[in-house]
Amino acid sequence: MATLTYTRIEDIPKIHATAREAFASGRTKSIAFRKAQIAQVGYLLKDNEQRIKDALKSDLGRPYLETELLDFAAVYGEVRMVYDKIDQWVKPQRIDFHFNWFPMGPKLVAEPKGVILNIAPFNVPVFLLLSPLVSAIAAGNGAVLKPSEQTPAFSQLIAELLPKYLDRELYAVINGGVAETTKMLELPWDHILYTGNGRIGRIIAAAAAKHLTPTTLELGGQNPVVVDPKMDVHLTAKRLLWGRFSNAGQICLAPEYVLVPAHFQDTLIEEMKKVYNTFYPDGPENSDSFARVVTTAHTQRIKKRLDETKGKIVLGGATDVEKRYIAPTVVRDVPVDDSLLTEEIFGPVLPIVPVKDVDEAISIIRSKDYPLAVYVFSNDPKFEEKVFSNTKSGAAVTNETVITAGVPGLPVGGIGPSGYGYYTGKHCFEQFTHWRVSLKNPGWVDKVAFGFRYPPYKPDYKKYVKGITSSLPPRPGTQSGTAKRWAFWLLFALVGAGSVVLTRSRGQLKA
Structure with a gap:
C-alpha cells in the first residue's frame, strides 16, 4: 500500500487564506482565465492517464x-461540455417582461461564491474530485480539494499534479484524515460539497451551519431494483451484475437489492449464473476484470454482514480479508429485515428479495429512506410508471444501472437521506454561483409611475398601488377572466357572422 503524506494541520488555515486572497484579486472574473483552467484540468488527466490508472490499481485493485x-470518460465529457457552454451560462439572465418593471432592466447576474471545499470519497476519486472542480472554475471560484486518505496512491499523485497544471494559489489539495478534515471544517468556506455516507454528512452539515455555509451532500443509499418478469431476463441479469460488481460494488449508484416476483426468482438466478460465468470464466479471484475492496476494515464489515445473512448464497461468497477480496456474490431469498438490507453494503454483494407482486415491491421501497436511484427493468410503460410514481429517489432509471452519472447534462443528486443538491454540469455550476439581483431605475420613472410611494401619502394614491399589483388567478370553480373575454369575443364573432349570413340571405330573396 502506498504511503500518503498528510498536510500539516498548521498549514491548512494558510492554504485557505491564500485561496481567499487569490479569489479577492479578481482574476477569476475573466472568462478566458476560467476556460484556460478548465482545459488544464483535462490535460492534467490526459498527460497522466497511466500514472492515475496505476495509482487506482494500487488503491482499489481496479x-x-x-x-x-x-473516471476518465466522465471527466473528459464534463471538461468539453463546460468549456463549450460557459460563455452561455455566465450571461446575465433577463426576467420575464412586465410592463411595470421593464424600464428598470431587472436581471440576474452570475457571480462566484468564493472558495469551494470539495471533500471526495475513495470510490471514483478522479470523477468526484475533478468534475466538481470544473464547475467551480466555470463559476469563477477558487477551490480546495480533499481526496480520501483511503486511496493513498491517488491522493498523493493528485497533490503532486494539481499545482503543475492549475493556478497554485486558487486551487489546492489538502491530504489527511479526521484531524485535518476537522481543522478544515473550522474555517469559513463559501460552499462545501461532500460525497460519502450519511453519518459523516451530518457532521459536515453541522460544521457548515456554524458559518451558515451552503452545502451539497451526495450520500448514496440503498438503490432498489424492481424486475418485471416479462422483461428480457438475459439483458436484466447482465446489466444488474455489471452495475453491482463494477469497482467491486463501491459505486453510490450501484443497484443495492433486487425485488423480483417469487415465481421468477429461479429464472433470474439461472440467467445470472450464465452471465457470471461469461464475466469471470476463470473465476473472479484471478480475473483482471474485478477490483478489490478499498481497505481490510471495509472488507471485514462486508464479510460480517454476509456471514449473518438469512438468505442463501447462490453465486460467489468467498472472502479473504487480508487480500481485501469479496467475491462477486448473489444471495437469494433475502428477507426485508436481513443483515444485508440494514444499510448500504457498498461492496460486491447483490441480495435478491422475492415479493408477491409490484405492489409489495413498492411497499418495501417506501419503507426505507429515499435512495439515490430507483431502477426498473421492464418494457411495459404502465409497470414503469407505477413504480416511479409511487416512490421517490434522486434518479428514476429504466433498463439500466449506474451510467446516468456519465451522461452530459444530467446532474447527480439525491433527495432527503440520500443527499441534497447536485454535482456535474450546469446544475453544479449554478450551485457554485450566486445569482445577484441587478436593477437600475432611471429618475424619470418617478415622474411617470412611481412618485406615489413618497410621503405624504394621499387618498388617491391607492389606485396607483392597485395599478402595479398583480391580479389573482381565477377563484377555483369559477370561469377565468380570460375565458370570459374569449367567450365574449367568440359570441361577438358568431353574432357578427350570423348577421352577415342573414343579410346576404335577405338580399338573395329580394333578388
Missing part, C-alpha cells in the same frame, strides 16, 4: 478499463 470508463 482494472484499467473501469478507470477509463468510470
Whole structure:
C-alpha cells in the first residue's frame, strides 16, 4: 500500500487564506482565465492517464478499463461540455417582461461564491474530485480539494499534479484524515460539497451551519431494483451484475437489492449464473476484470454482514480479508429485515428479495429512506410508471444501472437521506454561483409611475398601488377572466357572422 503524506494541520488555515486572497484579486472574473483552467484540468488527466490508472490499481485493485470508463470518460465529457457552454451560462439572465418593471432592466447576474471545499470519497476519486472542480472554475471560484486518505496512491499523485497544471494559489489539495478534515471544517468556506455516507454528512452539515455555509451532500443509499418478469431476463441479469460488481460494488449508484416476483426468482438466478460465468470464466479471484475492496476494515464489515445473512448464497461468497477480496456474490431469498438490507453494503454483494407482486415491491421501497436511484427493468410503460410514481429517489432509471452519472447534462443528486443538491454540469455550476439581483431605475420613472410611494401619502394614491399589483388567478370553480373575454369575443364573432349570413340571405330573396 502506498504511503500518503498528510498536510500539516498548521498549514491548512494558510492554504485557505491564500485561496481567499487569490479569489479577492479578481482574476477569476475573466472568462478566458476560467476556460484556460478548465482545459488544464483535462490535460492534467490526459498527460497522466497511466500514472492515475496505476495509482487506482494500487488503491482499489481496479482494472484499467473501469478507470477509463468510470473516471476518465466522465471527466473528459464534463471538461468539453463546460468549456463549450460557459460563455452561455455566465450571461446575465433577463426576467420575464412586465410592463411595470421593464424600464428598470431587472436581471440576474452570475457571480462566484468564493472558495469551494470539495471533500471526495475513495470510490471514483478522479470523477468526484475533478468534475466538481470544473464547475467551480466555470463559476469563477477558487477551490480546495480533499481526496480520501483511503486511496493513498491517488491522493498523493493528485497533490503532486494539481499545482503543475492549475493556478497554485486558487486551487489546492489538502491530504489527511479526521484531524485535518476537522481543522478544515473550522474555517469559513463559501460552499462545501461532500460525497460519502450519511453519518459523516451530518457532521459536515453541522460544521457548515456554524458559518451558515451552503452545502451539497451526495450520500448514496440503498438503490432498489424492481424486475418485471416479462422483461428480457438475459439483458436484466447482465446489466444488474455489471452495475453491482463494477469497482467491486463501491459505486453510490450501484443497484443495492433486487425485488423480483417469487415465481421468477429461479429464472433470474439461472440467467445470472450464465452471465457470471461469461464475466469471470476463470473465476473472479484471478480475473483482471474485478477490483478489490478499498481497505481490510471495509472488507471485514462486508464479510460480517454476509456471514449473518438469512438468505442463501447462490453465486460467489468467498472472502479473504487480508487480500481485501469479496467475491462477486448473489444471495437469494433475502428477507426485508436481513443483515444485508440494514444499510448500504457498498461492496460486491447483490441480495435478491422475492415479493408477491409490484405492489409489495413498492411497499418495501417506501419503507426505507429515499435512495439515490430507483431502477426498473421492464418494457411495459404502465409497470414503469407505477413504480416511479409511487416512490421517490434522486434518479428514476429504466433498463439500466449506474451510467446516468456519465451522461452530459444530467446532474447527480439525491433527495432527503440520500443527499441534497447536485454535482456535474450546469446544475453544479449554478450551485457554485450566486445569482445577484441587478436593477437600475432611471429618475424619470418617478415622474411617470412611481412618485406615489413618497410621503405624504394621499387618498388617491391607492389606485396607483392597485395599478402595479398583480391580479389573482381565477377563484377555483369559477370561469377565468380570460375565458370570459374569449367567450365574449367568440359570441361577438358568431353574432357578427350570423348577421352577415342573414343579410346576404335577405338580399338573395329580394333578388
